[in-house]
Amino acid sequence: MPLQTHYRASFLLLVVSASLTLLLIGCNQGEAPAPEAVADVVEETAATETAVPTDTPVPTETPAPTDTPPPTATATATETPMPTHTATPEPTETPEPTETPEPTETPRPTNTPAPTNTPVPANTPTPESPPTPEEEASPDVITLYYISNPNDILGTFPVRPFDGPALRSNMQNVMNSLERMKASINGAKDGNAEACANYVAAYNNILFNGIFYEDVPGDWQDIDGTYFIAFIYSLDRTRPAYLSCVDAGKVDEFNYSLALQTLDQTIQFLRPALDSANAK
Numbered sequence: 337m338p339l340q341t342h343y344r345a346s347f348l349l350l351v352v353s354a355s356l357t358l359l360l361i362g363c364n365q366g367e368a369p370a371p372e373a374v375a376d377v378v379e380e381t382a383a384t385e386t387a388v389p390t391d392t393p394v395p396t397e398t399p400a401p402t403d404t405p406p407p408t409a410t411a412t413a414t415e416t417p418m419p420t421h422t423a424t425p426e427p428t429e430t431p432e433p434t435e436t437p438e439p440t441e442t443p444r445p446t447n448t449p450a451p452t453n454t455p456v457p458a459n460t461p462t463p464e465s466p467p468t469p470e471e472e473a474s475p476d477v478i479t480l481y482y483i484s485n486p487n488d489i490l491g492t493f494p495v496r497p498f499d500g501p502a503l504r505s506n507m508q509n510v511m512n513s514l515e516r517m518k519a520s521i522n523g524a525k526d527g528n529a530e531a532c533a534n535y536v537a538a539y540n541n542i543l544f545n546g547i548f549y550e551d552v553p554g555d556w557q558d559i560d561g562t563y564f565i566a567f568i569y570s571l572d573r574t575r576p577a578y579l580s581c582v583d584a585g586k587v588d589e590f591n592y593s594l595a596l597q598t599l600d601q602t603i604q605f606l607r608p609a610l611d612s613a614n615a616k
Contacts, residue, residue, distance in 0.1 A: 476494070476495040476496075476550070477492050477493060477494055477495060478492070478493055478494075478495050478548055479491075479492045479493075480492075480493065480546075480568055482568075482571075482572045482575070483568060483569065483572045483573075484572055484573070490568065490571060490572070491543060491546065493546040493547060493548055494547055494548070495548050495549065495550050496547060496548075496549055496550070497549065497550060497551060498549045498550065498551050498552045498553065498556070499549060500556060500613075500616060502547070502549075503549055503556070503559070503560060503563065503613065504610075504613040504614060504616075506545065506546075506547055506563065507559075507563045507566075507606070507609065507610045507613055508610060509541065509542070509545055510542055510563070510566055510567060510570065510606065511603065511606055511607070511610055513538040513539070513541045513542045514538075514542075514570055514599055514602055514603050514606070515603065516534060516537075516538040517534075517535050517538040517539060517574060517595070517599055518596070518599040518600070518603070519534075520532070520534040520535040520538065521535060521577065521587065521592060521595055521596055521599070524577065524580075524581050524586060524587040524592075525586065525587045525588075525589070525592040526586070527585060527586035528586075529585060532581035532585055532586065532587070533581075535577065535578065535581055535587075536578060536581050536582060539571070539574060539575075539578045542567065542570060542571060543571055546567055548564065555616075556613075556616075558609070558612075559609045559612055559613050562605065562606060562608075562609035563606070563609065565605075566602050566605070566606040566609075569598065569601075569602055570598060570599070570602045573594060573595070573597075573598035574594075574595045574598050574599065576590075576591040576594060576595070577591040577592060577594070577595035
């Protein structure tokens, strides 16, 4: 380091200067003896080696003082503003209230005459459209459905006031048609065209001659009820055979069995009711 080198050079210079000084002092003290003595001293001095001074330990570096932070500036107190003088406004003069005029008298309303009674309109009858000739002529009707398919309409038939002899005649017509259908079913099964035609004609005879009655007396109600059931049941269960004859000219085995069973059952429960009607 530059500082250490400087101290070492100064120390060596000091040692050399001290050695020279000692040599000079020694020389001044030895001027009196003879030259031989000087020679002896010189030889003795030359003979003995001058001791080399030991290295003087280099002084350690003195640490440089750390930078002392400058003192922070102390905030100077601000000057307190002096209060300004505010002039107090002088009160203005309050105007004196003016005189309030006295209210004038409001004239009282005159008596309004009561309204006269408004006449209430009388209920005007709504005119009804007169019945058309078709409505006057058409009797009450009833719509019947097939038992096997309630959504399929069997037909719409007239309803008339009760008539015992007419009811008896209708029941007899159903009985005769059922017996004719039963007599033709075997030939229709074999594909006989005449037998199929007779079966179809007897079926239509029941269908297109259906008439029903209202206000039936008590002693006729069971008879009328049996006629009503026989009418629907016979046309419903024998219809497949009817359609087979119309479409194919013959009745297949299944529809033949169904039609024959229905014809026997209907004739069996209709006959006692027909006998009761004939007895009246």
